[in-house]
Amino acid sequence: MSPPHDSDAAALDSEAIRRDTPAWTREQASGLARVADAVKPVIYPPEDPVSDEVYLWDTWFLRERDGSLAEVGGYRVAFALTAPRDLLPGKRHDVATIRCFYSADGRSWESAGPVFEGSxxxxxxxxxxxxxxxxxxxxxxxxxxYYTAAGEAGEEDLSYTQHLAVGTGGTLVADDDGLSVEGTFTHESLLRPDGVRYETEDQSRGMIYTFRDPWFFTDPATGETHLLFEANIPVPEGSEACEGDPVNQEFNGAIGIADSPTGDPTEWELRDPLLHSTCVNQELERPHLVVRDGNYYLFVSSHEHTFTPDIEGFDALYGFVADSLHGDYRPLNDTGLVLTNPANAPFQTYSWLAFSHAEELLVTSFFNYYDLEGRSLDDVADLPPEEQFRRFGGTLAPTIRIELDGDRTRVLGKLKHGHIPLPHEALPDLPPRSRGGRRGGYR
Structure with missing residues (x-):
């Protein structure tokens, strides 16, 4: 039986949806630990950041319908949230705009400017x-x-309303001078939460409300097109979830999905979530999929502070695997942890994005706060402005190499800051295995 359409949402039962949706459980997440195979090395600022004018974070790449990284005129193309570098780093989300960057060699990046300029x-x-x-x-x-429209245009006081949107009509043009964004974009709201499958802002009882991070995906098994996104699943007061614990019920992250019945990239209908983390975590950011050897690998980023108070998680990339898009997802490495920062630099990178290259999984991220000397992210705002600037990277982080084998992963090493190998580029040989059984590769 096919999932119900949006018009049937009022007849749905949010409790039944939660029970029928694969879950990241408390038992699984309670085993989280900084195991050696999931920890990246301490990193340091690059000699040359991507931009001297703007911070960039939350990067994504231009992709074809089949999910492969696209090239336009021989250039790899990336998009990122950006904000001026003279703004305190903690304020960047309040003014975030999307810019385009391109690279001929997958190592050095140039700016093509704001994407939506003129619209x-x-x-x-x-x-x-x-x-x-x-x-x-x-x-x-x-x-x-595709982007998350946060707040409302023209508002004086920032709000946190979120809906999924798309800009169409513009294009990318490459010539001998580089790559540029041309044309005028028309903007359209695509999806908003229905209040049954996905929590509305008015329903939210948690620390953070989410309905964002759209990610286009074509299922290779069916050819059908989907849009993944981050959301929360409604947990009404009096629910049986979390054994009735009202505190843990506030942590209700979910990975949502919508279908395009016609394949048109602008027409979508909400479907039931792929996965939820009720009683575990509030925020499953930037969901995306990698399909390999018949397995569907579902990845998200999340923070240590968005886990329930009695579960110790990390700022990390988490992953799950199933044998089909709508399968019974189970956490990679038993707990879901794939890649995290070292204990002495727990916030050095964030917003991870995984993709296949040859036999490995490569993971990009942005260089976040470093050299905090044991401070939490909340403590950063108490530092003098010059120290806040000094301790924030705001550029591409080193690309991490990961071995992916069934439901197990292992960090192999790293590439340079912002290195996104070209399609047929061979990766450097890894050093021999150490006596402890782990590969080196951090050099």
Whole structure:
């Protein structure tokens, strides 16, 4: 039986949806620990950040319909949230705009400028999304720039309303001078929460409300197109969830999905979530999929402070695996932990994005707060402004190499800051295994 359409949402039972949806359970998450195979090395600032003018974070790459990284005129193309470097780092989300960057060698990046210049994107600022390159498609555009519309355009006081949006009509043009974003974008709101499958802002009882981070995906098994996103699943007061514990019920993160019945990248219908983390975690950010050897690997980023008070998690990349898109997802490495920062630099990177290259899994992220000397992220605001600037990276972090074997992963080493190998580029040989059984590769 196919899932019900949006018009049937009122007849749905949010409690039944939660019970029928695969879950990241408390038993699984309670085993989280900084195991050696999941910890990346301490990193340091690059000699040359991607930009001297803007911070960039939450990066994503231009992709084809099949999920492969696209090239336009021989250039790899990336998009990122950006803010001026003279703004305190903690304020960057309040003014975030999307810029485009490109690279001919996958190592050094140039700016193509703001993506939506000359048009009026939805929201008072734009948060993370994805970008589809579809010049041979039948839809209305070559380039689809999906994003989170945060707040409302023209608002004086920032709000945290969120909906999924897309910009169409613009395109990318490459020539001897580089790559540019051309044309005028038209903006359209695609999806808002229905209050049954996905919690509305008015329903939220948690520390953070989420309905964001759209990510386009074509299922290779069916050819059908989907849009993943981060959300929360409603847990009404008096629910049996979390054994009735009202505190843990506030932690109700979910990975949502919508389908496009026609394959049109601008037409979507909400479906039941792929996974939820009720009683475990509030925020499953930037969900995305990698399909390999018939397995569907579902990845999210999350923070240590978005776990329930009695579960010790980390700022980390977490992953789950199933044998189909709508399968019974189970956590990788038993707990879900794939990649985290070392204990002495717990916030050095964030917002991880995984993709296949040859036999390995590569993971990009942005260089976040470092050299905090044991401080929490909440403590950063108490530092003098010059120290806040000094301790924030705001550029691409080193790319991490990971071995992916069934439901197990292992960190192998790292590449340079912002190194995204070209399609047929061979990766450097890894050092021999150490006596302890782990590979080196951190040099």
């Amino acid at each position: 009026e994107p939805l929201g008072s600022r734009q948060w993370a999304g994805c970008a589809l390159w579809d010049p041979d498609g039948t839809g209305p555009s070559d380039l689809y720039c």
